[in-house]
Amino acid sequence: MPSYRAEKHLSDIAPFDDAAGTHELAALHAACFPDPWDAAAIAKLLGTPGTFAFHNKDGFVLARTAAGEAEILTLAVAPSARGQGLGRALLQAAINRARESGAETMFLEVGAENPHALALYAGLGFAKVGTRKGYYGGKDALVLRLPLPVKFA
Numbered sequence: 001m002p003s004y005r006a007e008k009h010l011s012d013i014a015p016f017d018d019a020a021g022t023h024e025l026a027a028l029h030a031a032c033f034p035d036p037w038d039a040a041a042i043a044k045l046l047g048t049p050g051t052f053a054f055h056n057k058d059g060f061v062l063a064r065t066a067a068g069e070a071e072i073l074t075l076a077v078a079p080s081a082r083g084q085g086l087g088r089a090l091l092q093a094a095i096n097r098a099r100e101s102g103a104e105t106m107f108l109e110v111g112a113e114n115p116h117a118l119a120l121y122a123g124l125g126f127a128k129v130g131t132r133k134g135y136y137g138g139k140d141a142l143v144l145r146l147p148l149p150v151k152f153a
Helices: 023-032 039-046 086-100 115-124
Strands: 051-056 059-066 069-077 105-111 127-136 139-147
Touching (some): 039 051, 105 127
Antiparallel strands (some): 059 069, 127 139
16 A cells, blocks of 8 residues: 655645546545535636645645635545545645745634544644634534645654
């Protein structure tokens, strides 16, 4: 099984080519979330200014930048590939791209009851700045913030 540990070069993480179509991203999203985004929704997001994605066969991250800020819209890692550092590698790629695009801060929302995701984000330096009550189908989300630039360990 491949390893995606942070020490590994991110050569298997690539910017998403919009011409490739978004069906594979939608299939990954469906494997990860109870209310997945379909290919049309992902394509629509990718068509908005400042929006970008990084992917590989087991996961993807979708993010956007505007006015000096960046936001992680979604991070999806196939259940069989979790716990190997792929989520971290995808996030690092998105963080680096956001910084290159002029972002000084990155935000995201995460389920308050998602300890694995919370640990991943904390390990990258994200910190809680707020709560959105009932954001995920009645469950709370935490709003996390990461000041940029950031140096990865």
